Amino acid sequence: MATAHSRAAARLTMSPAVVLLLGWMLIPLAMTLYFSFLRYNLLMPGQEEWIGVLNYQYFLTDPAFFAALGNTLALVGGVLVLTIAGGIGLALLLDRPFWGRGIVRLLIIAPFFVMPTVSALVWKNMLMNPVNGLFAAIAKGLGLQPFDFLAEAPLSSIILIVTWQWLPFATLILLTALQSLDSERLEAAEMDGAGAVDRFIHIILPHLARAMTVVTLIQTIFLLSVFAEILVTTNGGPGTATTNITYLVYAQSLLQFDVGGGSAGGIVAVVLANIVAVFLMRMIGRNLDI
Amino acid sequence: MGQITLDRVTKSFGDIAVIPPLDLTIGNGEFVVFVGPSGCGKSTLLRLIAGLEDVSSGSIRIDGKDATALPPAQRGLAMVFQSYALYPHMTVRNNIAFPLKMARLDKAAIDRKVEAAAKVLNLTSYLDRRPGQLSGGQRQRVAIGRAIVREPTAFLFDEPLSNLDAALRVNMRLEISELHASLGTTMIYVTHDQVEAMTMADKIVVLNAGRIEQVGSPIDLYSRPRNRFVAGFIGSPRMNFIEGEAARGDGADCIGIRPEHLALSTESGRWSGTVTVSEHLGSDTFVYVQVEGIGTLVARAGGEFPVHHGDRVWLTPQTEKLHRFDAQGNAVSSAAPGVKVA
Numbered sequence: 001m002a003t004a005h006s007r008a009a010a011r012l013t014m015s016p017a018v019v020l021l022l023g024w025m026l027i028p029l030a031m032t033l034y035f036s037f038l039r040y041n042l043l044m045p046g047q048e049e050w051i052g053v054l055n056y057q058y059f060l061t062d063p064a065f066f067a068a069l070g071n072t073l074a075l076v077g078g079v080l081v082l083t084i085a086g087g088i089g090l091a092l093l094l095d096r097p098f099w100g101r102g103i104v105r106l107l108i109i110a111p112f113f114v115m116p117t118v119s120a121l122v123w124k125n126m127l128m129n130p131v132n133g134l135f136a137a138i139a140k141g142l143g144l145q146p147f148d149f150l151a152e153a154p155l156s157s158i159i160l161i162v163t164w165q166w167l168p169f170a171t172l173i174l175l176t177a178l179q180s181l182d183s184e185r186l187e188a189a190e191m192d193g194a195g196a197v198d199r200f201i202h203i204i205l206p207h208l209a210r211a212m213t214v215v216t217l218i219q220t221i222f223l224l225s226v227f228a229e230i231l232v233t234t235n236g237g238p239g240t241a242t243t244n245i246t247y248l249v250y251a252q253s254l255l256q257f258d259v260g261g262g263s264a265g266g267i268v269a270v271v272l273a274n275i276v277a278v279f280l281m282r283m284i285g286r287n288l289d290i
Numbered sequence: 291m292g293q294i295t296l297d298r299v300t301k302s303f304g305d306i307a308v309i310p311p312l313d314l315t316i317g318n319g320e321f322v323v324f325v326g327p328s329g330c331g332k333s334t335l336l337r338l339i340a341g342l343e344d345v346s347s348g349s350i351r352i353d354g355k356d357a358t359a360l361p362p363a364q365r366g367l368a369m370v371f372q373s374y375a376l377y378p379h380m381t382v383r384n385n386i387a388f389p390l391k392m393a394r395l396d397k398a399a400i401d402r403k404v405e406a407a408a409k410v411l412n413l414t415s416y417l418d419r420r421p422g423q424l425s426g427g428q429r430q431r432v433a434i435g436r437a438i439v440r441e442p443t444a445f446l447f448d449e450p451l452s453n454l455d456a457a458l459r460v461n462m463r464l465e466i467s468e469l470h471a472s473l474g475t476t477m478i479y480v481t482h483d484q485v486e487a488m489t490m491a492d493k494i495v496v497l498n499a500g501r502i503e504q505v506g507s508p509i510d511l512y513s514r515p516r517n518r519f520v521a522g523f524i525g526s527p528r529m530n531f532i533e534g535e536a537a538r539g540d541g542a543d544c545i546g547i548r549p550e551h552l553a554l555s556t557e558s559g560r561w562s563g564t565v566t567v568s569e570h571l572g573s574d575t576f577v578y579v580q581v582e583g584i585g586t587l588v589a590r591a592g593g594e595f596p597v598h599h600g601d602r603v604w605l606t607p608q609t610e611k612l613h614r615f616d617a618q619g620n621a622v623s624s625a626a627p628g629v630k631v632a
């Protein structure tokens with residue numbers, strides 16, 4: 001693949017895919033960008049007009065925007081911390097030989113295959129419901145007052161639900177990384193006088209750094225756009241307590257019929273995602289050059 | 291100090307007995323080599339001594355104290371692994387310092403010891419590199435450095451040179467021997483390479499399927515092998531074994547003669563045959579001779595011996611260097627009473 005001829009052939013054969021992908025991404029992006037500079041309300045068809053950056057001004061000064069920004073960061077950060085910590089714990093457990101390990105490994109992966117809408121509904125109605133839910137039943141069984149999760153701690157509850165969905169992914173990646181750790185390295189550390197805690201801190205964690213970076217990167221991309229879980233459980237409420245940027249854009253465009261404002265929000269979200277991506281790429285660059 | 295005693299030690303994995311009951315004493319300051327074919331249990335035995343595996347029965351004593359149930363870190367032994375088992379995310383300095391940090395030594399003492407070890411091993415200019423940026427021989431030295439800073443009562447090496455190329459292997463062999471001479475610490479060294487065993491050991495332990503076949507000094511094993519296994523394993527090229535009619539003439543079921551104890555002649559001798567292959571190394575010539583009724587024998591001639599494929603040659607064994615074995619393969623009336631120890 002080094003001659004001028006083969007490079008030209010490579011470019012030629014690649015171009016249809018590149019053109020298709022570019023069109024696929026660029027056309028919606030360009031349209032969103034265009035809409036974001038228009039007054040475009042679905043209740044006033046035919047009255048679209050150019051209003052410059054007014055949509056951005058409204059969106060960025062809306063108190064709901066700051067609430068949503070905070071919620072988005074809390075959601076992404078909370079889920080990342082919980083899935084990585086939980087994933088490491090589960091991976092360490094699953095790496096040991098025990099009876100029925102095959103079955104347990106299979107079960108651990110199961111939540112990943114449940115679609116977000118369904119798992120959120122199950123959590124809302126069967127587990128967290130203050131009247132019929134399992135947690136309420138347990139609380140009552142213990143003589144305690146049932147806790148209304150989605151009303152009292154809505155954001156934490158959503159973080160819990162999303163964590164439950166992403167824990168298998170983190171566990172799987174971390175378990176694979178753990179299995180690639182040379183057992184002689186652990187034995188060497190053991191002979192060097194490192195106890196279980198020292199081995200975890202000095203040998204296992206550094207070995208998992210790369211996998212943790214991968215988990216962080218991939219999950220962040222998906223966690224920035226969590227939507228179904230919020231729509232199904234709290235509708236972004238109470239107030240804006242569980243509204244993230246994605247949900248705010250949805251609310252703006254389709255609940256308030258303000259497509260222009262929603263588009264401006266979408267563009268803001270794209271910019272934010274890119275800022276996060278730059279940070280992550282830096283982090284990965286540092287972590288991957290071992 | 292560094293005396294290690296194994297008493298009726300056994301090891302089984304599930305119902306496979308890898309080490310049948312085994313007794314062994316390793317003296318203070320000795321360089322002991324465990325040698326045997328792949329899969330014979332050398333690593334297992336070493337790991338039992340290190341404490342990385344639990345014995346199935348029997349006991350291990352280190353310096354007179356019962357160490358059978360002690361965890362590895364408390365046995366005062368240091369091990370160099372075949373894969374080196376360096377910590378890839380740490381610099382060479384931190385790799386070597388790791389056991390000292392785990393012993394919670396203060397920083398000044400750690401630095402002093404690491405610098406000293408690096409100096410002995412010629413690693414001073416590499417202290418701030420990562421293991422991934424070192425050559426195989428340098429990694430090996432880092433692994434040794436990590437072992438010596440702990441000042442252990444004994445070193446354990448598990449085939450430490452098998453990942454190096456031939457020239458480097460000879461070099462490292464010398465360095466490890468020198469290290470042993472200067473530290474005077476007990477070393478247990480595992481290898482499947484009899485040349486390493488012969489060149490480095492004070493005492494060789496020949497293992498076969500977990501059993502000790504013979505223990506002795508290199509020259510002991512070379513000149514007085516207790517059985518056919520040891521006779522065939524020690525020495526290169528390996529000893530020629532002759533069975534049947536020719537052996538019975540010498541009053542044994544099987545006789546063995548080393549290539550260097552077979553005199554080659556182009557005129558006369560006890561056995562005659564045709565040359566199949568001749569290897570001319572300059573310093574030696576190894577000649578593979580097809581002998582009627584006996585099979586292929588290898589003979590060594592010092593210097594150049596000008597024969598080639600198809601030539602007729604005669605072979606004569608030095609009778610005092612003949613080894614005789616019974617039907618079970620055990621040596622009978624040990625080869626020659628007055629073997630000269632070279």
Ligand SMILES: Nc1ncnc2c1ncn2[C@@H]1O[C@H](COP(=O)(O)OP(=O)(O)O)[C@@H](O)[C@H]1O
Pocket residue numbers: 303308326327328329330331332333334335
């Ligand atoms: N953890 C283990 N589980 C089961 N069998 C093992 C284990 N470790 C070693 N063995 C078996 O024990 C025998 C000796 O192994 P080993 O000590 O590694 O041999 P060597 O180092 O001499 O090549 C081999 O047959 C190997 O299959």
Ligand SMILES: [Mg+2]
Pocket residue numbers: 332333334449
């Ligand atoms: Mg081995």
